[in-house]
Amino acid sequence: MLPAARHQAIVDTVQRERVVRVSDLAQQLGVSLMTVRRDIELLEESGKVERIHGGAKLPGGATTHEPGFELKSTQFPAEKRSIAVEAAGMVHEGMAVGLSAGTTTWALAQELVKGPRITVVTNSVRIADLFHQGAAAGAPFGSTVILIGGERTPSDALVGPIATAALKQLHLDLLFLGVHGMDPDAGFTTPNLLEAETDRAFVAASRKLVVLADHTKWGTQGMSTIAALEEADEVISDAGLSADARRILEESVSRLRIAGQP
Amino acid sequence: MLPAARHQAIVDTVQRERVVRVSDLAQQLGVSLMTVRRDIELLEESGKVERIHGGAKLPGGATTHEPGFELKSTQFPAEKRSIAVEAAGMVHEGMAVGLSAGTTTWALAQELVKGPRITVVTNSVRIADLFHQGAAAGAPFGSTVILIGGERTPSDALVGPIATAALKQLHLDLLFLGVHGMDPDAGFTTPNLLEAETDRAFVAASRKLVVLADHTKWGTQGMSTIAALEEADEVISDAGLSADARRILEESVSRLRIAGQP
DNA sequence: CCTGGTGTCGTGCGGCGGGGAGCATTGAAA
DNA sequence: TTTCAATGCTCCCCGCCGCACGACACCAGG
Numbered sequence: 001m002l003p004a005a006r007h008q009a010i011v012d013t014v015q016r017e018r019v020v021r022v023s024d025l026a027q028q029l030g031v032s033l034m035t036v037r038r039d040i041e042l043l044e045e046s047g048k049v050e051r052i053h054g055g056a057k058l059p060g061g062a063t064t065h066e067p068g069f070e071l072k073s074t075q076f077p078a079e080k081r082s083i084a085v086e087a088a089g090m091v092h093e094g095m096a097v098g099l100s101a102g103t104t105t106w107a108l109a110q111e112l113v114k115g116p117r118i119t120v121v122t123n124s125v126r127i128a129d130l131f132h133q134g135a136a137a138g139a140p141f142g143s144t145v146i147l148i149g150g151e152r153t154p155s156d157a158l159v160g161p162i163a164t165a166a167l168k169q170l171h172l173d174l175l176f177l178g179v180h181g182m183d184p185d186a187g188f189t190t191p192n193l194l195e196a197e198t199d200r201a202f203v204a205a206s207r208k209l210v211v212l213a214d215h216t217k218w219g220t221q222g223m224s225t226i227a228a229l230e231e232a233d234e235v236i237s238d239a240g241l242s243a244d245a246r247r248i249l250e251e252s253v254s255r256l257r258i259a260g261q262p
Numbered sequence: 263m264l265p266a267a268r269h270q271a272i273v274d275t276v277q278r279e280r281v282v283r284v285s286d287l288a289q290q291l292g293v294s295l296m297t298v299r300r301d302i303e304l305l306e307e308s309g310k311v312e313r314i315h316g317g318a319k320l321p322g323g324a325t326t327h328e329p330g331f332e333l334k335s336t337q338f339p340a341e342k343r344s345i346a347v348e349a350a351g352m353v354h355e356g357m358a359v360g361l362s363a364g365t366t367t368w369a370l371a372q373e374l375v376k377g378p379r380i381t382v383v384t385n386s387v388r389i390a391d392l393f394h395q396g397a398a399a400g401a402p403f404g405s406t407v408i409l410i411g412g413e414r415t416p417s418d419a420l421v422g423p424i425a426t427a428a429l430k431q432l433h434l435d436l437l438f439l440g441v442h443g444m445d446p447d448a449g450f451t452t453p454n455l456l457e458a459e460t461d462r463a464f465v466a467a468s469r470k471l472v473v474l475a476d477h478t479k480w481g482t483q484g485m486s487t488i489a490a491l492e493e494a495d496e497v498i499s500d501a502g503l504s505a506d507a508r509r510i511l512e513e514s515v516s517r518l519r520i521a522g523q524p
Numbered sequence: 525c526c527t528g529g530t531g532t533c534g535t536g537c538g539g540c541g542g543g544g545a546g547c548a549t550t551g552a553a554a
Numbered sequence: 555t556t557t558c559a560a561t562g563c564t565c566c567c568c569g570c571c572g573c574a575c576g577a578c579a580c581c582a583g584g
Binding site for chain 2: 541542543544
Binding site: 156 | 280281283314315316317319385387390391394406407408409410411412413414418420422423424425427428431432
């Protein structure tokens, strides 16, 4: 890996993710932490990126008060990752798989890039980017990615009538839905009304609904309901889920999976 | 292997790979490391490539990650920019404007970010990104961007049935169409069939069609025709356009504008 | 407000791979 | 045959990279 190529990769990643951490870059690029730091130092001098504690972000503020995509994406990396690995195991060659926008589905996408060839339908620009660059860099035959159109929310999801109309044309084998809240009364929820509408269209287009939600989502009610608990065919969560939550979910959902356990 | 052929091969490889290492080139060309270094030294003096430690990269600060795109976007920056400025003058507050994917429309988008509030409809992820970033960094009230969905081409355009179906729902005041070729027989063309289909949907959705094409596009026939010359309401080109081309275009198109002139 | 813990940052050193200067060799043109 | 340009080779230098250690910043808890 040449320095110039590495610098380019870092700039690309920063522009795509808005914020990246040094450790992730080091692992992704296969170099040491020190090298990444030195690269970021150089790139900062030329104004390509801006250095922050633990990583880099794109220059020119305005990302500090973003509705927390980057914060959440590093909040429970271990749990999210184990959930993603568990979910990736459900995907087989040739399937048509839907991925809603969100950090958990984004973690899943990272797993799926390495997996078998499938067709991915998503309304997340971030996830589409992931497959796009994965296909360019990695295997000659990558998965097909269909990006649903629409207007862009702050968290880079595409929503609105264009998105819902596009989803009406499609039929998916499997939908992985990331949610902001999961509650026995409110069901699966999100704080963004437009996103909820798009997610409902996603659910309607799919034969099977799998909800990805780490244990912190339990008891949270977002403003808008996407679906009732009963509508999910499976819920994948992590070991931190309370016994109470497990009992209720096992009653409501066809199957509850705890990531990392049989 | 003649030196000239070797130089050309090196330039080609650099433009294709964006960065290459000396050792790879040496092995690939069957010459020694020293020869490759000397070649690169010569090519650097003529500005064809830029020398870096361990290899060579294409000159100019690389900011995009698409080889073809990168190349084209630096090919005629002055012409493209003047065309973009001319086109931006046609846009007024509140309009619904379509932008097809391409480097010229991308240049236009850079102008429009600074302009009045409008609604932009595009099938280019890159252009959508531009407005998204601009809105986050700049004015509190940015333009609305609607990204048309679909499958992704190598040049980051979204195409396919999803895209065309979405466009059928929309009606645009003005469409700026970037083309790859412009020819009296073939009309406005692009080498990508899927992109041509999406562009045709764009044309159908728009009340007014403005084609952006620098003078190098004249006489080029892409594989697939988007529209006949007569279908364009305006064509904006640059001063390098031949008198012959001007005459034909003025006969076919309602109005021909040469950027930088009244 | 203070305090400990965890993770990140910066510096110095050693290893390694690439770059450069000079010279021998080759092959083609005069 | 002579001459010259181009190529390859070798030795030495230098920049890049990774490891280890000490300093520091963020976070949580009292």
